[in-house]
Every structure is written in structure tokens, then in C-alpha cells.
Amino acid sequence: MVNITKVEWAREKAKKNLAVLFEDRCNIYEYVKEKQTNGSTAHKEKLVLADIPCRISFKTVNQVVENTKSSTPVQSIKLFIPNDINIKDGSKIVITRQGEITAYKNSGVVSKYATHSELGLELFKGWS
Numbered sequence: 001m002v003n004i005t006k007v008e009w010a011r012e013k014a015k016k017n018l019a020v021l022f023e024d025r026c027n028i029y030e031y032v033k034e035k036q037t038n039g040s041t042a043h044k045e046k047l048v049l050a051d052i053p054c055r056i057s058f059k060t061v062n063q064v065v066e067n068t069k070s071s072t073p074v075q076s077i078k079l080f081i082p083n084d085i086n087i088k089d090g091s092k093i094v095i096t097r098q099g100e101i102t103a104y105k106n107s108g109v110v111s112k113y114a115t116h117s118e119l120g121l122e123l124f125k126g127w128s
Contacts, residue, residue: 029048030048079121080117
């Protein structure tokens with residue numbers, strides 16, 4: 001019998017409860033260099049992780065326009081994923097949510113927690 005602490009037990013229970021909310025799915029792509037048969041190097045989009053359970057969250061915040069008294073609504077997008085998934089900076093994340101497919105890119109550092117990871121997203125506009 002494995003002896004775990006109350007904290008470990010609570011974390012595992014919270015992790016399982018949170019996973020129930022991961023109703024969306026995502027595929028992670030990286031832009032990699034690939035050697036061609038003729039010896040040249042080409043860049044290619046490569047699928048590195050597929051069908052990862054996740055949850056996406058949207059929030060509208062007002063962003064103040066510099067040197068004015070006005071503000072503009074801006075949408076903040078956050079991805080929740082299992083904490084054992086590693087997403088490299090600059091990766092393309094294609095999310096299927098309620099039957100709709102949308103491509104995003106990560107827009108910040110992944111925040112790792114004991115139960116999950118969180119990542120800011122923005123719409124994917126192409127590889128840079």
C-alpha cells in the first residue's frame with residue numbers, strides 16, 4: 001500500500017476534478033527545420049502533440065489607450081492543460097471547441113501548477 005500525504009491526496013483529487021472540465025481538444029505544432037533529400041534545409045510545420053484534453057477561457061478587459069482617457073475592450077484568452085504537457089514558445093495550438101477549430105499561438109510563459117498549467121493565447125497569424 002502506498003502511503004501518500006493528505007496534501008498529495010488533495011492535489012490528485014483536485015487534478016482529477018479539473019480534468020473533467022477539459023472538454024476541448026488541442027493539437028500542438030512546432031515550426032522545425034527539416035533536411036531535404038537534395039541536402040537543403042526547409043522549414044516545416046510539425047505536429048508534436050495530438051488530441052490533448054484542454055479548456056479555453058475568454059475574458060474581455062478594457063485596455064487604456066496611451067495619452068488618452070479612453071479605453072478599448074481587448075479579449076484575453078487562456079488555455080488550461082494538464083501539467084505534464086510542455087508547449088514550446090512560438091508553438092501553434094489548434095483548438096477544437098464545440099465543433100469549431102481555431103488556431104492560436106502562445107503569448108507568454110506557461111504557468112505550471114500542481115494540478116494543471118495555464119497559458120495565454122492569441123490568434124495565430126502565421127509563422128514568424
